[in-house]
Amino acid sequence: MKQLPLAIQAPPDFSFESYLPGTHAANHAALAELAGLRPGSAPVLLWGAAGVGKSHLLRALARRWMDAGEQVAWYDPTTPLPWAWPPQASLLLFDDCQAFDEPRQHAAFTLFVETAGQGVAIVASADRPAVDLPVREDLRTRLGWGPSYALVHLGEAETRAVLRREADRRGLLLGDDLLDYLLTRFDRQLGGLMQLLVRLDTFALSHKRGLTLPLLKQMLADPDSPPTDPTA
Structure with missing residues (x-):
């Protein structure tokens, strides 16, 4: 039986201020x-x-x-x-x-x-x-x-900024190696990447570990970890 994380994660921040229009x-x-x-x-x-x-x-x-x-x-x-x-x-x-x-x-x-x-x-x-x-x-x-x-997708630099800001809001340290992996191995649709970050946050809490690239790979290999919706 797995230990479930407590519901202490930051709720989604749906606001005009948290929407980044980029340069478009x-x-x-x-x-x-x-x-x-x-x-x-x-x-x-x-x-x-x-x-x-x-x-x-x-x-x-x-x-x-x-x-x-x-x-x-x-x-x-x-x-x-x-x-x-x-x-x-x-x-x-x-x-x-x-x-x-x-x-x-x-x-x-x-x-x-x-x-x-x-x-x-x-x-x-x-x-x-x-x-x-x-x-x-x-x-x-x-x-x-x-x-x-x-509406137009953000560029890579703008997507990085959004992911870092969301990680900071959640009190997470998102290292460059992990961020690079997310942007090179996954579709750059912002919705899917944000879902993946939330999923990783939950996984890290349940394992009482910080966000790292090995933890992400462990999560992706875990059959009990819910999949990320790539179309979000």
């Missing part, structure tokens, strides 16, 4: 758009490949609005049907729209219709622009009506 103008523009979003604003679509930070920004937006006393409703491909609009919610978030099945596409379109003119803001994410989404035409039109931002 589109990332900066998306961040500015969300920071200035108000109830009743035009729908916003964030799109791009896995790991560019779309879900992070949606969660950061939800956190900011809830901290301001607003009600937020979240819908994604795993959200059970039926989807209802809580009348008190002023922000609706649709995550991973490209994966909505037909019933959820219908539900999302219905929410667009029901909230029209009601002072509700809608922000959605997808892996491609609205025009290319495999969804019903009326929903595609709604998703593409307002501002649309193509």
